[in-house]
Each structure stands twice: as structure tokens, then as C-alpha cells.
Amino acid sequence: xxxxxxxxRHKITKRGQNVTFRCDPISEHNRLYWYRQTLxxxxxxxTYFQNEAQLEKSRLLSDRFSAERPKGSFSTLxxxxxxxxxSAMYLCASSRGLAGSETQYFGPGTRxxxx
Amino acid sequence: xxxxxxxxxxxxxQEGEDVSMNCTSSSIFNTWLWYKQDPGEGPVLLIALxxxxxxxSNGRLxxxxxxxxxxxxxxxxxxxxxxVGIYFCAGQLSVNSGGSNYKLTFxxxxxxxxxx
Numbered sequence: 644x645x646x647x648x649x650x651x652r653h654k655i656t657k658r659g660q661n662v663t664f665r666c667d668p669i670s671e672h673n674r675l676y677w678y679r680q681t682l683x684x685x686x687x688x689x690t691y692f693q694n695e696a697q698l699e700k701s702r703l704l705s706d707r708f709s710a711e712r713p714k715g716s717f718s719t720l721x722x723x724x725x726x727x728x729x730s731a732m733y734l735c736a737s738s739r740g741l742a743g744s745e746t747q748y749f750g751p752g753t754r755x756x757x758x
Numbered sequence: 759x760x761x762x763x764x765x766x767x768x769x770x771x772q773e774g775e776d777v778s779m780n781c782t783s784s785s786i787f788n789t790w791l792w793y794k795q796d797p798g799e800g801p802v803l804l805i806a807l808x809x810x811x812x813x814x815s816n817g818r819l820x821x822x823x824x825x826x827x828x829x830x831x832x833x834x835x836x837x838x839x840x841x842v843g844i845y846f847c848a849g850q851l852s853v854n855s856g857g858s859n860y861k862l863t864f865x866x867x868x869x870x871x872x873x874x
Contacts, residue, residue: 647800649800674860676860676861676862678862683866683867684866684867685762685764685846685848685864685865685866685867686801686846686862686864687864688861688862688863691860691861698860699860699861701861734800734801736800736862738860743788743789743808744808745860746791746803746806747791747803747862748803749793749800749801749802749803750800751799751800752798752799752800754798
């Protein structure tokens with residue numbers, strides 16, 4: 644397995660712009676997760692997919708956020724009309740297996756700075 | 759919602775010392791995980807615990823899943839400089855009944871500094 648990859652690693656944007664991040668999970672992992680991490684905090688859950696179905700969204704995921712996993716492989720997370728409060732590390736994780744035995748493996752993250 | 763209390767917040771130790779950190783929850787989890795995160799990188803899995811009372815080792819690391827399912831601890835023996843980083847605990851409900859059972863809830867982390 645080559646691990647979870649994320650692109651870009653860093654993004655600087657101006658307030659009001661749209662940004663899109665990509666995550667490529669470990670091959671054959673059917674679950675894919677997005678988390679957000681701010682300085683001094685642990686990662687916080689945003690949303691997750693099982694195959695192409697988005698099964699849960701956190702209250703943190705405002706209407707400006709949308710995530711897709713169209714073919715059940717890679718996923719994109721788009722933030723529209725970015726705000727300074729969106730500045731954070733966006734982490735993707737993937738897993739497979741049954742509940743009670745699965746383990747989530749994280750990518751290196753995309754660090755977003757909104758000016 | 760569920761919250762994890764992780765302690766201590768930070769530790770400064772000498773190389774060769776043993777380290778212990780723990781995590782407590784207001785709710786039950788069925789899986790406990792411990793991750794290490796280096797600056798600018800994603801969390802890397804250290805140990806996964808799937809059963810109450812389970813004690814698992816990974817090299818110099820040992821972790822236990824508390825009997826009440828509301829706590830876990832991580833021990834690092836004979837610390838070395840490369841142990842420096844932020845250690846996170848995470849809990850997961852992991853019950854096959856759909857809903858929010860797969861997401862991880864993280865603690866705020868323990869920052870470990872090792873003085874050579």
C-alpha cells in the first residue's frame with residue numbers, strides 16, 4: 644500500500660475564493676474520512692464516505708463545504724467563499740474492515756491559510 | 759457530545775526516562791487508538807485497541823484499553839529523541855449499526871519533548 648495521499652499540501656487563498664482539495668485513499672479501502680485540525684487541537688470529524696455514499700456529515704460542515712467521492716475511490720473537499728476561520732489543516736483518512744476491527748490511516752494533510 | 763480528556767497537556771523529559779499519558783471519556787468507546795503527529799504532518803497510528811482490558815505493545819510502546827471502556831493509557835519506555843511529537847488518543851464507537859459509529863473523537867494531545 645502506498646498510503647493516503649493529499650493534494651495540495653499547502654494552499655494560501657484570499658477570503659471569498661473557492662478552494663478544492665483532493666484525497667487519494669489506500670487502494671481497496673472502502674471508507675474515506677475528512678477531518679479538520681486547528682492549532683493546538685486534535686482532529687475534528689467533518690464527514691465520511693462508504694464507497695461513493697456520504698453517510699455522515701458533522702455540524703462543522705457548513706453549507707459552504709461540499710465533499711464528493713464520485714467513483715468510490717478519490718474524494719474532493721470544496722470550500723466555497725472561504726473565510727479566515729476556515730484556516731486549518733484538512734486531513735483525510737481511509738479504512739476498511741468491519742466495525743470493531745477497522746483502523747483509520749491518515750494522509751499528510753492540506754494546510755489552508757485564508758488571508 | 760463526546761469529549762476526550764487527555765493528560766498531561768505537555769511533558770518535558772530526559773532521554774531514557776519512561777513516559778505515561780492517559781485519556782478519559784465521558785462516554786463509552788469500543789475502540790481506542792493512539793496516534794503520533796509530527797509538525798506539518800498527518801497523525802501516524804501507533805497502537806489500536808479493540809477490546810476492554812486489552813494490553814498491547816508495539817516496541818517500546820504499551821497501551822491499555824480500560825475495563826470501563828471510558829479510558830486508555832499509553833506508556834513509552836526508555837524514551838529517545840525521536841519520540842518528540844504530539845501524541846493523540848482517539849475513540850471510536852465502532853458498532854455495526856450505522857450512524858456516527860465510525861468517526862474518531864480525538865483528545866487535544868500530549869506534547870512530548872525529550873532532552874538528549
